[in-house]
Amino acid sequence: MFLEARGIIKAFGAFRAVDGADLDVTQGEIVGLIGPNGAGKSTFFNCLAGDAEPTAGTIRFLDRDVTNATPEVHARLGMARTFQVPVTFEDMTVVENVMVGAFLRHHHRAGAMRKAEEVLEFTGLSHLAGSPARSLGTPGRKRLEIARALATEPRLLLLDEALAGLTPAEVRLAIELVRRIKGLGITIVIVEHIMEVILSLAERAVVFHQGKVIAQGAPRAVVDDPAVIAAYLGHHMKRVRM
Amino acid sequence: MILLQVTVSGLLMGSVYALFSSGLTLIWGMMNVVNFAHGDFVMLAMYAAFFAFTLLKLGPIFFIPGAAAILFVLGVVVYLGLVRHVAKGPMLAQILGTFGLALVLRYAAFWAFTANFVSLPSNLAGGTFDFYGLRIEASRLLAGVLALVITTGMHLVLTRTALGSRLLAVAEDRNAAMLMGIRPDRMQAVAWGIGAASTGVAGALIALFFYVSPTVGESLSLIAFVVVCLGGFGSVPGALIAGLGIGVIQALSAYLIGAVYQDVIVYSLFLLVLWVRPQGLMGTN
Amino acid sequence: MKQWPLVLIGFLFIAAWPLLVDDVFLQRVGALVLLAAISASAWNLLGGYAGQVSVGHAVYFGAGAYASLVVYTELGWPPIAGAPVGVAVSLAIAALIGTPTFRLRGHYFSMATIAAAELFRILAANWPLLGAAVGLMGPPVPRTVADLSFLSPIPYHYLFLAVLVVLLTLTWKMQRSRMGYYLAAIRGGDRAARSLGVPVLRYKLYALLLSAGFTSIAGSLYAVMVGFIDPDSALGILISVKLLIIAALGGAGTLFGPLVGAMILIPLEETTNAMFGGGGTGITFIVYGAIILLVARFQPRGIAALWEAITTRRASRVP
Ligand SMILES: Nc1ncnc2c1ncn2[C@@H]1O[C@H](COP(=O)(O)OP(=O)(O)O)[C@@H](O)[C@H]1O
Ligand SMILES: [Mg+2]
Numbered sequence: 072m073f074l075e076a077r078g079i080i081k082a083f084g085a086f087r088a089v090d091g092a093d094l095d096v097t098q099g100e101i102v103g104l105i106g107p108n109g110a111g112k113s114t115f116f117n118c119l120a121g122d123a124e125p126t127a128g129t130i131r132f133l134d135r136d137v138t139n140a141t142p143e144v145h146a147r148l149g150m151a152r153t154f155q156v157p158v159t160f161e162d163m164t165v166v167e168n169v170m171v172g173a174f175l176r177h178h179h180r181a182g183a184m185r186k187a188e189e190v191l192e193f194t195g196l197s198h199l200a201g202s203p204a205r206s207l208g209t210p211g212r213k214r215l216e217i218a219r220a221l222a223t224e225p226r227l228l229l230l231d232e233a234l235a236g237l238t239p240a241e242v243r244l245a246i247e248l249v250r251r252i253k254g255l256g257i258t259i260v261i262v263e264h265i266m267e268v269i270l271s272l273a274e275r276a277v278v279f280h281q282g283k284v285i286a287q288g289a290p291r292a293v294v295d296d297p298a299v300i301a302a303y304l305g306h307h308m309k310r311v312r313m
Numbered sequence: 314m315i316l317l318q319v320t321v322s323g324l325l326m327g328s329v330y331a332l333f334s335s336g337l338t339l340i341w342g343m344m345n346v347v348n349f350a351h352g353d354f355v356m357l358a359m360y361a362a363f364f365a366f367t368l369l370k371l372g373p374i375f376f377i378p379g380a381a382a383i384l385f386v387l388g389v390v391v392y393l394g395l396v397r398h399v400a401k402g403p404m405l406a407q408i409l410g411t412f413g414l415a416l417v418l419r420y421a422a423f424w425a426f427t428a429n430f431v432s433l434p435s436n437l438a439g440g441t442f443d444f445y446g447l448r449i450e451a452s453r454l455l456a457g458v459l460a461l462v463i464t465t466g467m468h469l470v471l472t473r474t475a476l477g478s479r480l481l482a483v484a485e486d487r488n489a490a491m492l493m494g495i496r497p498d499r500m501q502a503v504a505w506g507i508g509a510a511s512t513g514v515a516g517a518l519i520a521l522f523f524y525v526s527p528t529v530g531e532s533l534s535l536i537a538f539v540v541v542c543l544g545g546f547g548s549v550p551g552a553l554i555a556g557l558g559i560g561v562i563q564a565l566s567a568y569l570i571g572a573v574y575q576d577v578i579v580y581s582l583f584l585l586v587l588w589v590r591p592q593g594l595m596g597t598n
Numbered sequence: 599m600k601q602w603p604l605v606l607i608g609f610l611f612i613a614a615w616p617l618l619v620d621d622v623f624l625q626r627v628g629a630l631v632l633l634a635a636i637s638a639s640a641w642n643l644l645g646g647y648a649g650q651v652s653v654g655h656a657v658y659f660g661a662g663a664y665a666s667l668v669v670y671t672e673l674g675w676p677p678i679a680g681a682p683v684g685v686a687v688s689l690a691i692a693a694l695i696g697t698p699t700f701r702l703r704g705h706y707f708s709m710a711t712i713a714a715a716e717l718f719r720i721l722a723a724n725w726p727l728l729g730a731a732v733g734l735m736g737p738p739v740p741r742t743v744a745d746l747s748f749l750s751p752i753p754y755h756y757l758f759l760a761v762l763v764v765l766l767t768l769t770w771k772m773q774r775s776r777m778g779y780y781l782a783a784i785r786g787g788d789r790a791a792r793s794l795g796v797p798v799l800r801y802k803l804y805a806l807l808l809s810a811g812f813t814s815i816a817g818s819l820y821a822v823m824v825g826f827i828d829p830d831s832a833l834g835i836l837i838s839v840k841l842l843i844i845a846a847l848g849g850a851g852t853l854f855g856p857l858v859g860a861m862i863l864i865p866l867e868e869t870t871n872a873m874f875g876g877g878g879t880g881i882t883f884i885v886y887g888a889i890i891l892l893v894a895r896f897q898p899r900g901i902a903a904l905w906e907a908i909t910t911r912r913a914s915r916v917p
Contacts (some may be wrong), residue, residue, distance in 0.1 A: 120793060146795030154793075160786030162851065163779075171783040174776045175795040183776070223794055347705045399894045404704050405651050406898030409846055409890045412653075412839060416887025423880040531835065535716065538709050577720050580713040587710050588698035 072131065073098040073258060074119070074227060079128035081114050081282075088114040089125070090282030096227070096260060101253055103273030103290060104262045107303055110279040112262045113155050116229050119260075120152045121145040132227070146175060151225035155232045155262075157212040161205040165196060168204050168215055172222030187222055194218040194248060210241050214248075221252065228252065230261040234268055246272055266294060278302070318447055319568045320561055325449075325457030327560020329515050332460040333533070334540035334552045335467050336511030342547020343484045343504045346400050346407055350391075350415035352534030354509050357418060358384055358516020359525040360426060366433055373437055373455075373521065381513035388509025392502045415534070422527035430524040438521055456518035461553075463514055467507070468549040480504055484547065532576065539583040601909075605854075613759060616752045623872070626751040631864045632758035633819055638844035638856035639765050640812030645842060646850035647769075647778065648805040649785030650700070653838050654711030657695075657718050658688040658810040660833035662817025667734035667827060668727065676744040677736050677825075681818035688814035689807055691718075696806045700799055703788070715838055723829040733828025736821065746822050754823050761819065762857070765812055770853055772808075781805055785851065813841070836883070843890045849902020858901055863889070 074096040081089040089111040096102055104112050117123035119130060121142040130138045132150060140148075151172075160168050166187050173186035191197045194214055199207070207215060213233050220228060234245045242265070249272055253259055263269050269276055269290050276290040280302040286293050293299060337351045348354075358380040365376035391414065399410035439451030471477040482490040483500040490497055523529075540559055544551025559579060566578040615628045637659060645651050665684030666677040699710045722728045740747035748754065772778050780801045783791040788798050821827050830836075840863075848859030863886065870881045897903060 122789065122793065142789075142792040143795050143797050146793060152793055154790065158787040158790035160783050160790070162786060163782055167779065167782070171779050171791070171796065172794045174779055178776055180774060180776070183779075219794060347709070395891065395895055399898065402894070402898035405645070405649075405846060405850055406894040408651055408653070408705070408708055409843070409898075410894035412842075413887045413889070413891030413894060416839070416883045417891060418887075420880045420883040420887065424884065535713065539713070542706070542709070573720065573724055577717055580717045583713050584699075584710055584717075587702060587706060 072096075073133065074260075075131045076115075076119060077129050079115065079118055079130070080126045081111070081118055081123060082126045087126075087282050089118065091128075092279070092282065092284050094119075094260075094277060094284070096258060098226075098258055099253075099256065100274050101249070101259045101261065101272055103269035103276040104260060104279060105264070105266070105269055105276055105293075106279030108264075110302075111282040112279050113231055114282075115279070116152060116231050116260075116262065120150060120229060122152075146223055146225075149224070149226035150229070151220035151223045151227070152229035153213070153216040153220055153231055153233050155235075157209070157216045159204045159207065159212050159215060161203075163204055164201055165204050165207070165215060166191060166200040169196075169218050169222045172219040175223045186224075190218050190222045193251070194221065195244075210237050213237070214245075217248070217252075221257075225257060227258045227260070230259065230263075232262050232264060235264055242268065270294065314446060315568070316565075319564045321447060321449065322453060323561035323564030324557055325453045325560070326564065327557040328457040328460040328464070329518055329556075330536055330540055330560055331553045331556025332464045332518075333512045333515035334537045334544070334556050335464050335549045336508035336515075337537045338541045338544065338547055338549060338552045339467075339471070339480075339504055339511075340508040341541060343480065344396075344400055344501055346396060347411065347538075348396075348508070349408065349411040349534060350418055350530075351508075351512060351537050352532065353415045353418040353422075353530035354384055354387070354512035355516040355519065355533045356422060356525070356527065356530035357387070358513040359520040359523075359529065360422065361513070362517040362520040363431055363433060363525050366437070373517070377459075377514055377517040380517040381510040384513030384516075385506040385510040388505040388507070389502050391509070392505035396505065397498065397501070415530070419527055419530055426527060428527060430526045432524040433520055435522065450522060452521035456521055460515060460518055463511070464549065464553050464556075467511065468553075471549060476503070535576075536579070539579060542583065543586055608854075616755045622751065623868075625755065627865050627868045629751040629754040629758055629823070630868065631860045632755060632762055633816060633823070634840070634844055634860040634864045635857040636758060636762050636765060636819070637813055637816035638841050638848075638860055639762070639769065640809050640816060641841040642809075642845045642850060642852075642856050643769065643772075643812070644802075644805045644809035646845055646852070646855065647773070647785070648781040648802055649851070650802060650805070651708045651842070652711045652809075653708050653835070653842060654713075654715030655809070655813050655841050656833050656835065656837035657691060657715045658813035659817035659820070659837050659841075660718065660722065660827075660829075661688045661691065662814035662819075663821040663827045663832040664722065664728055664734065664817075665814075666818040666821040667736055670736055671729075671734055672727070676742070676746065677822045678744070678746050678818065680821075681815055684814040684818050685811045688810040692806050692810035693803070696803055697799075700802045700806075712835065712838070715833070715835065719829050719833040719835075722833055729828070731829060733826065733831070736825035747825065754819075758819060761815065766853060766857075768808075773853060777801065777804065782851075840886070843886055846900055847889060847893055849900035849905075852900075852902040855900055855902045862901075 072095060076092065076094040079089050079092045080087055092115055106112055114123065118125045121137065121140050121144065124139055129136060132148060137145060160171065169187040169190055170183045173183040177183040177186050191200055194217060196214060196218055204215065217233060234242050237245060246268060249259060261272065273290050275287065276293040277287040278285050278293055278299050285302060286296045286299050333355055337348060340346065340348055361380040361383055362376045365371040365379055395410050395414065399406045435452065437452060438455045441448055441450045471480060479495050480500050482493060482495055483497045487497045536559060540552055540555045544555035563575045563579055567575040616625045619625060641655050662681065662684035665687060666680035669675040669680035669683060670677045695714050699707060702710055723731050728734065737745050737747060780796045783796050784798055784801060792798050817832065844859035844863050845856040847863060848857065849855030866885060867882045870885060874881050893900060
């Protein structure tokens with residue numbers, strides 16, 4: 072199995088943000104992870120990427136146990152991720168940000184630079200290469216974060232609400248970008264709030280609710296599932312962003 | 314008996330530590346900014362008490378609240394003039410800002426008051442009395458008890474009053490507080506005022522029994538950091554327990570190992586705790 | 599780098615300084631500027647490039663300074679022979695303290711470094727081998743040239759300049775290598791850096807070891823030149839603060855920031871000391887404090903940011 076998470080629990084004190092979640096991902100697919108705010112999606116991503124140690128459960132990636140491996144090891148194995156709130160290296164230019172990722176596989180400056188330029192071209196950021204990263208707005212930062220992750224030449228990309236806060240036009244561009252990333256042969260797991268995005272991108276949807284997977288399958292079918300609708304409606308009033 | 318004596322004087326001193334550390338923990342918890350000049354605030358209050366007595370002939374009943382008022386104003390001014398601006402900048406700027414302030418205060422005092430140690434007459438609060446064989450100076454007793462009362466009062470203000478809940482709301486979530494009609498800037502200024510006022514009272518109390526010198530603030534700042542880290546950031550009860558603990562540990566190690574090593578013990582303990590539990594002994598997250 | 603001509607002119611000016619001025623006071627100031635530039639540039643490797651604001655670098659400065667004079671007082675060696683010993687001790691302390699301390703973020707890291715440095719100061723002030731509170735003296739009269747004890751500041755000037763050139767060349771190479779990018783990423787945020795495969799702890803440790811080693815060398819050079827140290831002048835918290843202030847004024851995390859900071863602050867310090875005699879230390883630190891307070895308030899990225907603003911504005915005016 073490409074990626075296999077079994078019985079993942081992540082507890083903060085007595086509260087279980089992730090409560091026994093399973094996930095299987097096969098190579099080459101786009102999986103959409105949906106669920107109301109606070110469902111535990113970001114925490115689950117952190118566990119997958121080695122950023123948080125699961126309280127219980129096992130994670131295997133490319134037939135290796137990575138449950139307790141560090142984020143560095145994950146990156147080296149080929150798992151890259153973006154953060155829900157982008158973390159930009161503000162003192163650097165756009166291309167330098169991407170070079171940090173590229174240095175993972177290219178130890179010399181020239182090689183890293185070439186890789187970074189290639190990724191900027193691919194993500195449509197070339198014209199901003201020399202600008203200070205701190206001058207970017209949220210959409211630019213989200214795209215930069217994707218570029219930086221791509222520069223590590225991953226086999227699996229975890230996108231945490233990479234499209235949130237974008238205008239409809241920007242969303243269309245981002246969807247197109249995700250499709251092209253898949254075209255490179257990279258497997259993608261994407262957390263997204265906007266149903267239309269999941270419907271148009273994902274081949275399979277997994278629904279989180281209160282730390283558990285409550286449904287999964289074809290996006291269309293999942294969206295019509297009464298349990299899913301109930302979960303969303305129940306949370307409709309309480310739109311607190313983490 | 315001697316150990317008990319040492320422990321009691323440690324507790325009395327620790328209670329004053331708890332008082333000014335509560336001020337630091339309040340500021341820290343409110344806005345995640347550290348005041349490297351905190352100990353120097355205490356030093357200023359000590360001089361304020363000293364000069365109020367020697368020049369104006371004012372007794373403790375006047376100079377303790379007086380020092381609190383002066384330091385409250387200083388705290389608000391420092392917040393509005395400096396901290397508010399550096400808090401938005403990189404972390405280096407935050408450290409530089411209050412460190413610069415510490416240097417200015419410390420060496421301005423050095424320049425204005427010279428490096429000489431001065432002290433108030435030791436009998437301002439009464440003499441030394443015997444309590445079942447335990448010898449306690451009235452000034453230390455007054456300082457310890459008053460500090461304990463005020464620290465507890467601060468905790469009650471924070472947890473039981475409207476002002477307290479507005480302060481906590483800002484500490485919790487600035488933006489949410491703003492939506493509730495609270496002005497975060499004003500609340501943070503108040504927090505700095507209260508934080509500094511706590512050093513005002515503490516400094517005036519310490520001056521009752523301890524010599525005053527321009528550099529006394531340096532080690533007091535470190536003590537406050539230790540107490541806040543051990544007690545958990547933003548927690549007044551934590552600061553109280555940790556302050557008392559540090560007072561006792563200091564007094565015991567001074568007695569058992571030697572006065573020059575008392576801070577070695579305290580700093581070692583501090584490092585150990587940071588290394589083992591970076592979130593502090595009583596911190597939760 | 600379009601700024602090479604400027605760098606060259608600056609270098610020539612500094613190299614020629616002791617020959618341009620006749621006055622021993624001014625020559626001495628020149629040497630002290632270079633020494634401060636070495637120390638602050640060493641601090642900059644960790645505090646500037648990696649963004650780990652240490653307020654405890656006096657430990658490494660003191661280790662170098664004490665090692666130099668201890669090999670003289672105990673073994674009769676020339677003080678400079680203590681420099682490698684100081685470096686070894688510094689690296690050991692750095693590895694010991696750094697590994698657990700790097701898990702701390704932001705202020706907690708700074709605070710732990712202060713506490714560790716104060717701990718070492720108190721221990722040194724009570725350790726007879728290190729002269730306790732009195733401190734240590736170097737050779738009163740030079741026995742051989744190896745004692746590096748000269749009346750004129752000029753030999754020190756060129757010795758320090760050589761060390762500074764080595765350090766800055768190394769820093770420049772580092773800045774352009776993978777390590778430079780990784781340190782900048784760490785400064786930008788541990789978590790994001792790790793997600794891109796940056797071994798954060800390892801690189802912080804590299805930066806600390808480099809930084810501690812060179813700070814220690816600066817301490818040794820100081821002891822060799824001044825010939826007398828005590829716990830406050832070699833291990834005091836003000837040493838740590840000075841390194842930080844000099845680097846921050848010029849621009850932390852920039853190649854020439856510490857040198858520029860030293861060129862401003864050291865002449866100022868020496869002038870106030872000369873003007874006010876013994877009481878000058880007080881005035882010096884009022885000025886130091888006021889300067890960093892103002893820098894933090896109005897120009898948190900130091901003079902380097904001003905410079906950048908000026909040069910980019912000029913560049914953008916060109917069509
Ligand atoms: N570090 C943490 N400590 C305590 N609780 C946390 C922490 N991180 C997340 N949580 C809680 O876990 C729950 C899930 O959060 P999250 O994974 O961010 O949800 P989602 O990404 O699905 O919106 C939330 O209730 C959140 O408050
Ligand atoms: Mg989330």
